[in-house]
Amino acid sequence: MYSETQILKEASAGDIDGGELVINVGPQHPATHGVLHLVITLQGETIKKIEPHLGYIHRSIEKMCESLSYRQFIYVTSRMDYLSAHINNHACALCVEKGLQVEVPPRAKVIRVLMDELTRIASHELWLGAMAMDLGAFTPFFYAFREREAINEIMEETCGARLTMNYMVPGGVMFDLHPNFQKKVKAFITQFKKKVVEFDDLVTNNIIFQNRMKGIGVLSKEDAISYGCTGPVARASGVHCDIRKIYPYEIYDQLEFDEITESAGDSFARYMVRVREMHQSAKIIEQLIDNIPEGDYQAKTKAVLKLPKGEFYSRVETARGELGVYIVSEGGTTPYRIKFRSPGFSNLSALDHIARGGKIGDLMATMGTLDLVIPDIDR
């Protein structure tokens, strides 16, 4: 990490007229939404280089998991990308199930998908509000949080928690749905469809907003692949990378929804992908909410899980992109090695490339649309 004297020295190394200037954004900065530290080299207002310094909330989750059992380690992963906690848990549960060769009951599959999509909407809602706030618009934040609050309430009833739900377990889900679940989700979807058009008036069609987003932070298709970008960031550059489509898990292959892609690759394209994705998630929920099969919500598994010797990899589409879980097992009750391929880490690595040559004022638009969640990057 940078010591204070080092930062001062570097900052004073450049003089203001004509020379290069090094400034620090973060670790505490409202636009980083967490403790991310960027050391930015500027020439006037133009960005020459961005150096991310990570690790302010590094908890070494991978090392921690090596001493936790296959039932326990899932809870820690909620703390990675806390906005997609369900989907992180889902990835881990899938990986353990792959190793144990457990068949998940149909009811649990549907519940999992419903929860994933609700999480995706909640995550995109938060992103939308927070990003608009970065650009100086305060009102959308309250609009977005109104919708998100409805989802959090649904989660609280069924899972017992609003953020780190820990609802998915190997073999299914932890408890059955709350009796109010269907009613509340239906009410939410009706409300959401009515209200989501407000964002178009408020943000999408706003000319000031468009001018700040279009042509800013352009990421080409080749670079998106090379940097390992996934999720809405890569799809905005025209890469087909929706894991739900290319490697369908659970029941995604039986559902009707579109993979949203754009071709421009700029901040506005990334914005549009996420907004349109919310509609697709609502479409998936509508298809499933009246068709939740009866039956068990959890498959019978042993009290102590032991994965056979070998390597297992599973991946899911979180709100931010491809989350991969790589487990190396020695046949014991704890994993020998776990690697989380987190989407935020790879998406962040492209930041320097796409922000170079742009203006410092535009950096907030670029960073906002990359949708960085710092615990997901640091792990």
Next chain:
Amino acid sequence: MTNEDIKQYISGIVPDTVYDETGEWLNANIPPQSWKQLAQALRNSPFSFDYLFCLTCVDWKTHLTMVYHLSSTANRQLTVVVKAKLDRNNPEIDTVSDIWRTAEFHEREVFEMFGVQFKGHPDLRKLILPDDFEGYPMRKDFEDPVNMIRL
């Protein structure tokens, strides 16, 4: 294009490759010296492995193993896992950050966590840990003198 085709292609470049097909994907165990040459070839091969989706390292106590998961965006079903065994006392392998740029950050992470030296890496510094941190925390024999709780 099947696993057999990939095997044939890899063997053409690195003849002493040992394959393992017990898992989900084809595993190719190669000597670390051949990695750069093979990486370049795989990227430009007809399979076009342009997507490095996971890069990590495993400490096996006697040696380290670098694990590279490669796939192709043109044909998503093509996947190959390349593994290279490294000496634990002096782990060294060529960087691939010029072939897949995502490797730049991932290699920095492996460097600080496992102590693997990536030859030719443009900016091999600590990324997550503090600059004055000593030791390689993801290795199995690492003991943190401050925070470790021994059971």
